[in-house]
Amino acid sequence: MKLYRTANGPLVVDDLGSFNLDSFDWTDLVNRDDLFAFLSGASSSREPIPELSTSDLLPPIGRQEVWAAGVTYRRSRNARMEESKSAGGGDFYDRVYTAERPELFFKSNSHRTVGHKQKIRIRQDSKWNVPEPELTLVVTSSGKIVGYTIGNDVSSRTIEGENPLYLPQAKVYDQSCALGPGIWVARDPLPPQTEIRLEILRGGREAFQGVTALSSMKRTPETLIDFLFRENSFPYGCFLMTGTGVVPPDDFTLRSSDEVRITIEPIGTLINYVL
Secondary structure (H helix, E strand, O other): OOEEEEOOOEEEEEEEEEEOOOOOHHHHHHHHOOHHHHHHHOOOOOOOOOOOOOOOEEOOOOOOOEEEOOOOOHHHHHHHHHHHHOOOOHHHHHHHOOOOOOOOEEEEEEEHHEOOOEEOOOOOOOOOOEEEEEEEEOOOOOEEEEEEEEEEEEEEHHHHHOOOOHHHHHHHHOOOEEEEEEEEEOOOOOOOOOOOEEEEEEEEEEEEEEEEEEHHOOHHHHHHHHHHHHOOOOOEEEEEOOOOOOOOOOOOOOOOOOOOEEOOOOEEEEEEOOO
């Protein structure tokens, strides 16, 4: 089933229709370890699935933090090594890829995060900017994965390539994180063959497209969560982006008005426009 954060409160959509949970606080709701069971039994009646406008649909984040994992796909490792080799940091990413400990970093909080069909930003002090399509885990305060959403980890490869120590500036800034359109809540994990598709449209035409699968991810979601929760607490739960396996070629950079579409079924498609 799918769970959406709307202007009228949480909205649940399943095979039978939809129902609202407008009396529930979003953060408390998605921080439930029993989220799937609770939603399954929350209502015995259903309404037709409504048409949700851009103004109705909100980013699926409340008081949670968004964190991210890096270099979890070989394609990402290769791209990071290439962009930073002139700064002497290329070897770092190969070491991270093969190490037991993953790369984990803070990505965003709610006020920097945008939702479906909202605008993402590229840094004005960077000439090389890319989207990063990522399966994003919805995790409770106890460390349990209760759902999945789609994440766009917008990144400045110019700044990150100058020096790996500049990673926070390359990753963390206003409207550099997109989540949505909603949360897929299921009893079982997504299968390894689940695909992540990225399409970038420029002037209505395809400028880039690529696809990867969860089976190409070197680390498991459970391993990433285990390291994230070591010596760290998340009283409201958190989101964890799991890394990207789709990277545009080195001569590609995002431009204003580009449309970025990320599809992960059964979650849906997250669409954003570049400011």
